[in-house]
Amino acid sequence: MIKIIVAGFNGSMGQKAVHLVNNTEDFKLVGVYSPLVKDLQPASYDLPKDVQVFNDFSAINIEADVWIDFSTPKAVFENTKFALGHHIRPVVGTSGLTDQQVEDLKAYAKTQHMAGLIVPNFGISAVLLMKFAKEAAKYFPEAEIIEMHHADKTDAPSGTALSTAKQISEAREPQAADNKKFDETLPGARGGNYKGIRIHSVRLPGYVAHEQVLFGSEGEALTIRQDSFTRDSFMKGVEIAVKKVGSLTELVVGLENVLS
Ligand SMILES: NC(=O)c1ccc[n+]([C@@H]2O[C@H](COP(=O)([O-])OP(=O)(O)OC[C@H]3O[C@@H](n4cnc5c(N)ncnc54)[C@H](O)[C@@H]3O)[C@@H](O)[C@H]2O)c1
Numbered sequence: 001m002i003k004i005i006v007a008g009f010n011g012s013m014g015q016k017a018v019h020l021v022n023n024t025e026d027f028k029l030v031g032v033y034s035p036l037v038k039d040l041q042p043a044s045y046d047l048p049k050d051v052q053v054f055n056d057f058s059a060i061n062i063e064a065d066v067w068i069d070f071s072t073p074k075a076v077f078e079n080t081k082f083a084l085g086h087h088i089r090p091v092v093g094t095s096g097l098t099d100q101q102v103e104d105l106k107a108y109a110k111t112q113h114m115a116g117l118i119v120p121n122f123g124i125s126a127v128l129l130m131k132f133a134k135e136a137a138k139y140f141p142e143a144e145i146i147e148m149h150h151a152d153k154t155d156a157p158s159g160t161a162l163s164t165a166k167q168i169s170e171a172r173e174p175q176a177a178d179n180k181k182f183d184e185t186l187p188g189a190r191g192g193n194y195k196g197i198r199i200h201s202v203r204l205p206g207y208v209a210h211e212q213v214l215f216g217s218e219g220e221a222l223t224i225r226q227d228s229f230t231r232d233s234f235m236k237g238v239e240i241a242v243k244k245v246g247s248l249t250e251l252v253v254g255l256e257n258v259l260s
């Protein structure tokens with residue numbers, strides 16, 4: 001039995017994770033965490049009666065194997081550090097960790113002899129898009145990313161777009177610094193700049209999570225696109241991550257680390 005705590009259980013993804021855990025053999029929901037939920041009625045969040053509800057770190061006093069995190073970009077660093085420090089393996093879906101924060105968490109995990117998984121995107125289509133983009137970057141070093149999400153997403157760019165840009169930048173030949181000065185008659189029109197890779201963020205009702213990577217070269221172009229049409233589509237990846245995180249020996253980034 002894998003004993004699980006879900007952080008951010010009251011949010012859109014947290015509720016999906018609670019449902020997954022409640023309905024998967026060998027998974028047991030032992031606790032949920034969100035500092036914003038006080039005076040909770042368990043039934044209103046699909047919580048079994050014996051689940052402990054925490055709204056303060058200091059009150060978390062139960063044993064658990066895995067910490068699923070779907071909280072907020074502001075909270076995810078401290079949450080992950082808490083889990084590692086309490087020997088609960090984190091499976092982190094929350095976006096917003098900076099490269100430096102990921103490095104700090106990896107170093108902290110080592111000091112705690114702990115492993116875990118940070119997953120920018122649990123969708124298999126997104127995992128494949130990143131794999132293909134990395135391959136394409138060897139031949140098409142010039143790329144831009146367009147990510148499209150639902151209108152409630154508060155952070156930009158998406159964690160997936162940043163992760164894609166990081167992988168492209170590591171796979172392609174080193175590029176001359178992007179010092180090009182654009183005459184942006186509308187500030188921000190050229191998007192964000194991750195090591196010379198422009199990222200454009202779209203937020204619209206009706207969308208869930210989508211990404212397009214555009215590679216351009218002399219006389220030709222390549223476009224790779226993935227679409228997550230439902231939040232349920234992320235749950236297969238969450239299930240795999242929770243089942244496999246116990247086999248890891250360090251804190252790593254990417255679902256591909258546990259896909260066989
Ligand atoms: N990796 C993936 O595949 C994937 C997929 C979808 C969403 N996400 C990410 O998951 C995160 C959550 O997305 P969402 O749509 O569920 O957002 P949401 O706003 O619906 O839910 C976040 C919840 O976290 C709670 N919260 C606030 N502070 C907290 C804290 N300190 N600790 C724990 N919980 C806290 C809030 O009350 C809220 O209910 C976002 O960062 C999003 O980008 C990742």
Ligand SMILES: O=C(O)C1=N[C@H](C(=O)O)CCC1
Pocket residue numbers: 095120121122149150153157158159160161208209
């Ligand atoms: O809905 C969201 O928010 C998502 N966030 C992740 C990101 O920032 O990349 C993954 C896809 C869904």
